[in-house]
Amino acid sequence: MTPTEQHQANRKALLDLIATHSFKLGDFTLASGQKSDYYIDCRITTLHAEGGRLAGLLFLDLIQKHAPEAEAVGGLTMGADPLVTATSTASAWALSEYKEIAAIFPEDAHEDPNDPDALGLPPNLIHGFLVRKAEKTHGTGRRLEGFLKPDAQVVIVDDVCTTGGSTILAIEATRAAGMKVAAVLCLVDREQGGRLHIEQALAEIPTDDDTEIPFIPVFTASDVRAAHIALKESR
Ligand SMILES: O=P(O)(O)OC[C@H]1O[C@H](OP(=O)(O)OP(=O)(O)O)[C@H](O)[C@@H]1O
Numbered sequence: 001m002t003p004t005e006q007h008q009a010n011r012k013a014l015l016d017l018i019a020t021h022s023f024k025l026g027d028f029t030l031a032s033g034q035k036s037d038y039y040i041d042c043r044i045t046t047l048h049a050e051g052g053r054l055a056g057l058l059f060l061d062l063i064q065k066h067a068p069e070a071e072a073v074g075g076l077t078m079g080a081d082p083l084v085t086a087t088s089t090a091s092a093w094a095l096s097e098y099k100e101i102a103a104i105f106p107e108d109a110h111e112d113p114n115d116p117d118a119l120g121l122p123p124n125l126i127h128g129f130l131v132r133k134a135e136k137t138h139g140t141g142r143r144l145e146g147f148l149k150p151d152a153q154v155v156i157v158d159d160v161c162t163t164g165g166s167t168i169l170a171i172e173a174t175r176a177a178g179m180k181v182a183a184v185l186c187l188v189d190r191e192q193g194g195r196l197h198i199e200q201a202l203a204e205i206p207t208d209d210d211t212e213i214p215f216i217p218v219f220t221a222s223d224v225r226a227a228h229i230a231l232k233e234s235r
């Protein structure tokens, strides 16, 4: 399987897990206070062993593509917690796998687009940090826990985006701590305006080379609903 085929297979497997375990119909109140007749409880999937592995691999692929200089991934507790850990762990496994292969084939451990056997450069470790909803009033009193490095490029993640308010809080706290947001990833966009709010917030952040900071939702709520229906019909 090529890396692209593997990425697509991981995407499909993760979508099916979300559609099976996380999609619920009923009466729900959302974080924003809005009412909804459905809820996507992503934590069930991101805390599922295989769901966490797949989410980590997919987020790592997206970070390598859209924010290759990123040193860390972080987000607002607690929707982001399993995603942050899964992504940082996936990066450590990727590096350890690279080192194992490079030890066996040291002549391939280089970057050369003309050499089909070239392993490329070793993948970066992506560390993790979590943003508290409120600063701790004891201990270290920190708002951000884990990785913290002034001017480091980091990627913000969230499991669900409805109004985008939670993701924007994480972006603001991360910037207030002195780090640079290089991209924003979200597992499921509910298509209720959050995308626009996040993109507007990102557009206001000055970047060194005037490029736009990307917001990348992996799935939409419509994808999840369609997969839920398809899986139900196939049973
Ligand atoms: O786009 P928004 O309108 O901000 O809504 C999305 C947020 O809602 C959920 O978190 P919740 O506030 O339920 O808290 P939890 O993650 O601590 O459970 C979810 O994990 C997102 O972070």
Ligand SMILES: O=C(O)c1cc(=O)[nH]c(=O)[nH]1
Pocket: 029, 030, 031, 032, 038, 039, 040, 041, 042, 160, 161, 162, 163, 190
């Ligand atoms: O907006 C929210 O609070 C929300 C919606 C949803 O589908 N899932 C979730 O975890 N939070």
